[in-house]
Amino acid sequence: MGVLNSRNGKLVLQFRYKGIRCREQTQLLDNKPNRNRLERLLKNIEAEILLDSFDYSKYFPNSRSIKRFVEISQRELASKQYFDSPNSPKFEEFAKTWLLEKQIEWSKGHLMVVEGTIDKYLNPVFGSKKISAINKAQILQFRTILAKVPGRNGGFLSPSRINHIMTPLRMILNEAADRYDFTSPWKNIKALRIPRTDVDPFSVQEVEKVIACAPEEFHCYLTTRFFTGMRTGEVNGLMWKDVDFTKKTINVTQSLNRGEVSTLKTPGSYRTITLIDRVVDVLREHKLKGNSNSDFVFTNSNGLPLNYKVVARTMWYPTLVKAGLKKRNPYQTRHTYATLLLASGESPEWIANQLGHTTTTMLFRVYSRFIPNLTREDGSAFEAFLQNGAQQ
Incomplete structure (x- = not known):
């Protein structure tokens, strides 16, 4: 239950939201009319918290706590999406199904290339994960790791090669999101910039x-x-x-x-x-x-x-x-x-x-x-x- 305290002669609201103790300083003087006013406000806040309709920024638009609760809400949404897709399979399982369906569309050679990419790069990282639980942070972290993988000529994987590895990951995640009704984590992830084509002709x-x-x-x-x-x-x-x-x-x-x-x-x-x-x-x-x-x-x-x-x-x-x-x-x-x-x-x-x-x-x-x-x-x-x- 929320309480009112006083600090430096001004009222402070205290209440718990999402298991966190919240303290919001007001500019109202500690007197009876202001206390009555804030007690009514606290009742509204507690009622909205109970109904899961409380918007922190609505009551305290300048509070430093807003950012913290936005991040918590985003994590809760991701978790909710995970559990709202109880039938979504693991990544490796869905990737096999997806490849079988692509056989009629793709040539044998292209299918082998994509299958090799999934087996070599995607399954070791995402294979055992529930596909609806894969998030954007994991995708970006995976791409960062790819940039440090040794390439064929002593360097590292090129941006073009990394993009080719990321493409089936994007296609698989988007297709699974559509089938199992969850939000695809592939949002605003742009392909890496590829250097200009290396043209070195013979005379x-x-x-x-x-x-x-x-x-x-x-x-x-x-x-x-x-x-x-x-x-x-x-x-x-x-x-x-x-x-x-x-x-x-x-x-x-x-x-x-x-x-x-x-x-x-x-x-x-x-x-x-x-x-x-x-x-x-x-x-x-x-x-x-x-x-x-x-x-x-x-x-x-x-x-x-x-x-x-x-x-x-x-x-x-x-x-x-x-x-x-x-x-x-x-x-x-x-x-x-x-x-x-x-x-x-x-x-x-x-x-x-x-x-x-x-x-x-x-x-x-x-x-x-x-x-x-x-x-x-x-x-x-x-x-x-x-x-x-x-x-x-």
Whole structure:
């Protein structure tokens, strides 16, 4: 029960709220009218506490205790949400169900990647927890721990890798919250900022050196990669039915990932690439020499589709060493094709189509410094334009 006390001639209210003793100093003088007034106020406070409708800030808007009780209320809400979802399973159990449901949506390769992420990173931390009890603080703490995990090249996990680990966690928590009627803890958690794409293309001279130093059986493979800009999965999954020697084109319709043929990354990735004569010639020669029993253009010695990890380890990086060039990942062949096209003055719209981009936005964002008219900062392009009578 609340009581009134006096301090320095002014009244002080004392009462208990959420098991905590509260003292609020007033500016009212200690006299009978003021005591009667505050006794009525105390009765209202106690009644509202009993009915669980008491709002501390309503009665004492300037009190230092407000913050404390807000934090208590938030913890109580989280606890209430936990117990309001009595049927919610543990994280590991729900993750298995979620993965089974995703089988119809995802390729086998992507499913394996996500499953590996859950097994390696998520289950050891969240697996035994009730999924409705996982909170924002735990999520952020987990992300902080990831930033200290050693990476492949002696450093730590990159922001991009951390985001890829956090993505299935976000999807699982949001889906579980929807099914078991609790509030998802994933609120205002933004993805880590990813540094600008590492574009480190080869020069024309370096391209020739790489092809010359590679094993002969990979000359066609590398020529195709460097002069079509196809992604690793696209070139490894290329089939002869998609090569048109008459029209000098390649139809990019599928990708090979982890030994499985799958759909492409985006709708815009489905495209027709116009080939230069050099690529047409090496593909014709390759077909005459190659394994005629395989539908795939590029195969290993056993006639099976290429494994990108094996190719990178046994051919790509050893070839760079032999050529005396710095280490760069195979994806730089795609960047090389894009920058060579830009340097030659080809239309950005046509280049975007060749690469499988629906617009030129990414082209300008990623390769802006390789576009001559964008990297020239001395005004010479504008001057030449005016001297030419403003004629294109």
